[in-house]
Amino acid sequence: MAEAPKATREAIEAVDLAENPFKKDFPLLANNPHLTFLDSAATAQRPTVVLDAQRDFYERLNSNPLRGLYKLSVEATEAIDKVRRKVADFIGAPLSQGIVFTRNATESLNLLALSMGRLVLGPGDEVCITIMEHHSNILPWQQVCRETGAKLVYMRPNEDCKLTAEEIETKITRRTKIVSVTQVSNVLGVENPIKDIAKRAHAVGALCFVDGAQSVPHMGVNVQELGCDALAFSAHKMFGPMGIGVLWAKKELLEKMPPFLTGGEMIDWVTEDDFGCAPVPQKFEAGTQDAAGIVGLGAAVDYMRAVKRENLEARERALVADLARKLGELPFIRLIGPANPNDHVAVVSFNVCGIHPHDVASILDSYDVAIRAGHHCAQPLLAWMGIESCCRASVAVYNDEQDIDNLVEGLQKVWGMFNGAE
Amino acid sequence: MELNNIYNTALMEHNAHPDYKYEMDDPTLQHEGVNPSCGDDIVLSLKLDGDVIEEAAFTGHGCAVSQASADIMADLITDETAERARHLCDLFLKMIRGEVTDDAELAELGEAAQLKGISLMPARVKCAELGWRTAMTMLDERLAAEGK
Numbered sequence: 001m002a003e004a005p006k007a008t009r010e011a012i013e014a015v016d017l018a019e020n021p022f023k024k025d026f027p028l029l030a031n032n033p034h035l036t037f038l039d040s041a042a043t044a045q046r047p048t049v050v051l052d053a054q055r056d057f058y059e060r061l062n063s064n065p066l067r068g069l070y071k072l073s074v075e076a077t078e079a080i081d082k083v084r085r086k087v088a089d090f091i092g093a094p095l096s097q098g099i100v101f102t103r104n105a106t107e108s109l110n111l112l113a114l115s116m117g118r119l120v121l122g123p124g125d126e127v128c129i130t131i132m133e134h135h136s137n138i139l140p141w142q143q144v145c146r147e148t149g150a151k152l153v154y155m156r157p158n159e160d161c162k163l164t165a166e167e168i169e170t171k172i173t174r175r176t177k178i179v180s181v182t183q184v185s186n187v188l189g190v191e192n193p194i195k196d197i198a199k200r201a202h203a204v205g206a207l208c209f210v211d212g213a214q215s216v217p218h219m220g221v222n223v224q225e226l227g228c229d230a231l232a233f234s235a236h237k238m239f240g241p242m243g244i245g246v247l248w249a250k251k252e253l254l255e256k257m258p259p260f261l262t263g264g265e266m267i268d269w270v271t272e273d274d275f276g277c278a279p280v281p282q283k284f285e286a287g288t289q290d291a292a293g294i295v296g297l298g299a300a301v302d303y304m305r306a307v308k309r310e311n312l313e314a315r316e317r318a319l320v321a322d323l324a325r326k327l328g329e330l331p332f333i334r335l336i337g338p339a340n341p342n343d344h345v346a347v348v349s350f351n352v353c354g355i356h357p358h359d360v361a362s363i364l365d366s367y368d369v370a371i372r373a374g375h376h377c378a379q380p381l382l383a384w385m386g387i388e389s390c391c392r393a394s395v396a397v398y399n400d401e402q403d404i405d406n407l408v409e410g411l412q413k414v415w416g417m418f419n420g421a422e
Numbered sequence: 423m424e425l426n427n428i429y430n431t432a433l434m435e436h437n438a439h440p441d442y443k444y445e446m447d448d449p450t451l452q453h454e455g456v457n458p459s460c461g462d463d464i465v466l467s468l469k470l471d472g473d474v475i476e477e478a479a480f481t482g483h484g485c486a487v488s489q490a491s492a493d494i495m496a497d498l499i500t501d502e503t504a505e506r507a508r509h510l511c512d513l514f515l516k517m518i519r520g521e522v523t524d525d526a527e528l529a530e531l532g533e534a535a536q537l538k539g540i541s542l543m544p545a546r547v548k549c550a551e552l553g554w555r556t557a558m559t560m561l562d563e564r565l566a567a568e569g570k
């Protein structure tokens with residue numbers, strides 16, 4: 001099994017953040033030189049190669065995949081399956097049949113909860129998640145727990161935002177049937193110890209699902225190395241199109257799971273009062289797929305591979321460390337997340353003392369600095385930390401030192417406006 | 423978008439020194455308004471003497487826009503009749519949603535008319551509305567109960 005490529009400490013230190021060889025690949029950024037885009041955790045920008053691939057699909061291959069018996073439709077189907085194999089390989093999955101295309105990570109997680117959850121959960125059983133989950137990995141479980149009488153249990157990190165071995169062991173028990181955990185928190189930016197969690201889950205006979213929405217875009221992820229049973233992520237956070245999500249799950253699980261959405265394309269046969277399912281993965285791909293989007297995702301994977309994932313990770317790690325360090329030096333900023341700047345994956349959240357995050361983001365916007373402010377779809381986490389909302393800056397490979405300096409300068413202006421400066 | 427249109431002197435002043443932000447004793451009417459998407463909330467209290475709003479005050483927390491806007495609202499409706507206050511709230515909400523843009527028509531909003539620029543920032547409209555929307559709900563209920 002090939003291990004996921006990782007950026008070494010030397011490689012991270014060798015990155016020159018003043019240089020930016022990537023911006024030119026992203027038309028929105030290249031065409032807006034004054035824009036400081038620091039909200040890639042919400043959605044990344046797309047490179048020309050992705051946009052071209054989508055257009056190319058419509059210009060050369062457009063036809064309904066799976067339906068037609070003519071050449072064009074066969075080619076469209078092949079184009080999708082090629083991306084299926086590419087994505088499987090990208091995350092180190094052994095069988096491409098385990099890749100299901102959905103609309104987004106949210107749909108992938110709903111599929112897991114509503115299909116697998118309903119299948120295995122009953123009264124007295126537990127689903128274990130973390131307090132730092134995105135709403136998309138909370139609400140489906142709340143819903144399925146309510147339906148089945150199972151209980152939702154939260155693992156909580158320590159003061160440095162880490163899930164300890166003790167917490168993992170205390171919360172994942174014989175009662176646990178499903179563990180579903182984010183690999184990287186979209187608010188804290190911290191990476192969770194998925195390998196340990198998966199090991200513990202399997203030791204007690206539970207399944208381990210991973211929300212990779214914030215990890216797959218930024219680091220080498222290998223599902224075999226992680227030892228998880230399923231992984232969900234979105235194309236639009238990894239330079240791909242909006243409206244395409246991925247669910248990888250072990251094939252034997254997908255085969256056991258009941259269908260999620262039903263209708264066209266997912267059937268084997270249909271009578272007046274019954275139907276048989278098509279084999280995996282078609283069983284979970286009801287209705288016409290966004291084939292051009294899937295082809296776009298394939299181009300995004302190609303782009304990440306061309307840049308080389310370890311280079312991408314090295315640059316993003318250097319960027320986020322620079323960001324965390326520079327924000328940490330501002331006396332009026334309270335950083336949220338792990339204390340060590342090197343422990344952040346692409347995301348740094350913070351608050352400006354005495355100034356509401358919405359004011360911060362609005363004022364920064366007037367200087368063309370785009371960051372996110374609010375609850376970041378993680379209200380239980382924020383409530384647990386005792387804050388209403390926060391600001392979040394996030395980076396991707398196309399950011400550079402200037403972007404971070406623009407943010408720092410903008411924040412100084414925000415502070416000045418509320419504290420009597422010009 | 424010119425930032426000074428929004429974070430102008432009036433707004434910054436009301437945010438820094440909200441005269442009407444305090445807990446009122448024995449309010450006639452009290453209502454909580456929330457913006458679930460941003461976590462902002464205010465509790466608005468009104469004391470009525472017959473038909474006239476004798477005192478208006480609020481508590482709560484939120485961004486500068488929501489807090490200053492609520493303070494400006496409380497200032498504007500104090501000493502007005504419930505019916506006139508409702509008219510003013512309605513006019514403000516129309517301004518902030520971009521439905522009324524004529525400055526002459528907005529003149530009766532006084533200082534509140536200075537928040538007009540927020541109508542160009544869709545993401546902040548809800549913040550500016552919070553206090554006024556809450557007042558509107560209370561006054562609607564009160565006037566409906568009186569058959570007005």
Ligand SMILES: Cc1ncc(COP(=O)(O)O)c(C=O)c1O
Pocket residue numbers: 041042104105106107133134136137182184185186211213214234236377
């Ligand atoms: C950790 C995490 N999980 C899930 C999601 C949901 O992704 P999507 O909106 O693409 O379904 C997000 C997106 O913000 C996220 O950050």
